[in-house]
Amino acid sequence: MDTEIRSLNDATLHYLDAIYRLSEDGEPATTNTIAEKLGVTPSGASIMLKRLADRKLVQLKPYKGATLTPQGVKIALRTIRRHRLLEVFLIQVMGFKWHEVDKHAHALETVIDQEFEDRIAAITGNPSRCPHGHVIPTRDGTLPPVPDVKLVACPPGTSGVIRCIDTDNVEWLEYFGQLGLMPGARVTLKSIAPYGGAVTVSTPRETMTLGLQLAELILIEPDKPAGPSSK
């Protein structure tokens, strides 16, 4: 192994993690959003970003935001792998609820070592996704692509299987859980009211209505059409 030994302390890892997640959409992560996510002031984040840039972990365009360097990505993915494996472990082995695991995983992700990571992976059966459905990076630092699509981007009538509930908000997760909307559940999109209106979805058991903000968090794998029907 190599990309390891240089003072990768807690703070550094949390910054890289945050930057990675904020720039998943392709846009650089801004100082403000990073600061908010980490609970520090923008000035603090700004200083820290400069330090990370000095260490070649992020590429910094002043006043424009930060993106990770390949080095930074590698380290971030390792932390994210540990976070997500820990989440699986905390539910499978320790009996936590799916809305409780994020904070524990966050605390643990920077203190476990490779040996511990490997052990968790083995015990949990090398899962490919975390309990919320996020893909777990592989040990060698790659992130397998997935066919997930936003439920609300599908035409009404679409059915499929939920693959991910894309949030770490505790209350929302608990709510989704109560509704039975979690990875593995079958859903059908009934309708989307226009202009940010309510979204109606049904599971085999019930039909329910969600605000768009929540509905947008649902990622599904749509059913394959029965045959090779074109058009």
Add this chain to the structure above:
Amino acid sequence: MDTEIRSLNDATLHYLDAIYRLSEDGEPATTNTIAEKLGVTPSGASIMLKRLADRKLVQLKPYKGATLTPQGVKIALRTIRRHRLLEVFLIQVMGFKWHEVDKHAHALETVIDQEFEDRIAAITGNPSRCPHGHVIPTRDGTLPPVPDVKLVACPPGTSGVIRCIDTDNVEWLEYFGQLGLMPGARVTLKSIAPYGGAVTVSTPRETMTLGLQLAELILIEPDKPAGPSSK
């Protein structure tokens, strides 16, 4: 709960832990031994001790060593509880070997919270001792007394059950494990050669000879004499 919130960071907890363990014999912990245990220079430890004294966590007699205040003891015992519970968990649930768990427990002991501690305690069945036999402090911060005595302090011929292997030395633990000398095992003290010589002990399976340094680490609960034989 109360004794909690004031910046009890990593370093503080590790110091209190170290001081507690070094002063278990009644003697104050010296600056040098603390420094050595924590891997810092004596000057660093000295400074830190003063700070801990300012916070009323240790009582400091300059040039003479440090002992914990009741406050400090309480916090130290909580950390030690977490450490030892983690050790049990790491073996029982995660399948680590008994000589591997100390370092992992050390890394984790300062980051888990009360909820996590309670969960581990529940999963492991509220054990009263760690895998090496050290007593686990109770949740309310008391340390139940135990009847352990040093094997080498017993007269030759004494039989009993090993209750504790009192070291965290990885190699030694591994060696003890290979010999089957671990808590729960029956042993009989055969002989102790004078002037720090070899100690011969036997288990139901075999007879073996240990250096005094190792033999001193074995704590047993001697068999009760068959009846109320006086003398």
Add this chain to the structure above:
DNA sequence: ACTACAATTCAACACCAGTCAAACTAATAG
């Protein structure tokens, strides 16, 4: 009582991660 030595503390400094308040962009509105 004096000396020698080890243990300890002190002084000065360094590093990291943060704060607040002030200065500075970059983009937008008029």
Add this chain to the structure above:
DNA sequence: CTATTAGTTTGACTGGTGTTGAATTGTAGT
């Protein structure tokens, strides 16, 4: 094209934990 403003950076400082090296203290030996 300037004025405003939201977002960002800088400067000066703080708190926490360390280091090195010099000064100090305690203790044991003669």
